[in-house]
Amino acid sequence: MSNLLSTVNQRTNLAGQNRFELLLFRLNGPQLFGINVFKVREVIQAPSLSEMPGSHPCVKGIAQLRGESVIVVDLSQATTGKPIADISKAFVIVTEYNRHVQGFLVSGVERIVNMNWEQIKPPPQGAGRGHYLTAVTELDNQLVQIIDVEKVFSEIIPVEEDVSDKVKEQSHKLDLTKILVLIADDSAVARNQIKRALESVNIPTALAKDGQEALQWLQNKAKETGDNFLRQVPLLISDIEMPRMDGYTLAAEIKADPALRGLHIILHSSLSGVFNEAMVKKVGADQFIAKFHPDELLSAVNFWLEQST
Structure with a gap:
């Protein structure tokens, strides 16, 4: 999996051209989801997790990664209500969002594709307010959904919003x-x-x-x-x-x-x-x-x- 995340300089150049790389993954079932590769530190086989008493139900535990304690969130449970069935066969996408490092538990990781932001479209009208999408795109005649991570975090790990x-x-x-x-x-x-x-x-x-x-x-x-x-x-x-x-x-x-x-x-x-x-x-x-x-x-x-x- 580490080979997936090489060539950072190439990604930097892509960003200046309205282009980026999308890491494709699955939760439960055949539906494809995507995340900007530049947010991803690494992709690993799901490690052993320490329980975190009193945490949100979607937080599956804490992983020790390179001396750092990282909260692991079941992304399927957070967005669809259905937990990943077999954690022993799952993967963790380790990301950096909003000044924090966290892991997202997913059932499978597919590949990286080079995309243009013009190909990324807003969610369809009529999707309602309860969805977790910021955008969608199409790849090989298949819909790819891009998840609103800010919304996931606001429900699981709320941020301080008050101005001093x-x-x-x-x-x-x-x-x-x-x-x-x-x-x-x-x-x-x-x-x-x-x-x-x-x-x-x-x-x-x-x-x-x-x-x-x-x-x-x-x-x-x-x-x-x-x-x-x-x-x-x-x-x-x-x-x-x-x-x-x-x-x-x-x-x-x-x-x-x-x-x-x-x-x-x-x-x-x-x-x-x-x-x-x-x-x-x-x-x-x-x-x-x-x-x-x-x-x-x-x-x-x-x-x-x-x-x-």
Whole structure:
């Protein structure tokens, strides 16, 4: 399995071209699921797990991996309610999300495929609010579902969402009456986390579900407001992994558009590491922040709004 995860430099180059690699896996049954390979540290045969008393039912235990204690979540049970039948034959996808390392228990790992974010589509309309998908795609005439990991985590390991009073005080110095911050994220949970953080200090927001929708919104707003555009929309907070157009490509498109290029851009993602810092500079974004720390995010928002006044 370790050979699956080689050539990190190649993945870095793919990301700058709206491309990425998708690790395909199965839970229970023939349905294919996918995860961005750049979030995956390793794939291993399911190790022995230590019980974690009082934990969420979907947490199957703790694995000791290279001297690190890693929580292992049954991804099938978390998303479908049906646990992996035989853990002894299962695999663990060890990932890094939201500043934490965790393992996802899956029944089988298939292969890695090279994809373009334009091939990744939002979930079909009418799917309802109870699903765990951020996107879908098609491969070899078979549907591949991409799971909303932020939603899984919010239900199993809730994150702290309250903004401290100290950070809130920073926002009181700003004139927020005529501005709007655009939030672009394919996860409804992540969008609402950011929205609540900003609304806690009365910063108005607009929401987009992917990079293409965000770019269209900005272009329409720029035509509507003309020279007042940057005063009314000074800041974009964007995820990196999004259907149709990723955050890197969105940032590059904004900086290539004379009407938009003065917009400040915070890339806010569960991806982390030096790779993102390099890509931030490459595409012209202003800052990268790993999800999700409300004080850090709002402090950055305050800073860039101050630069816009």
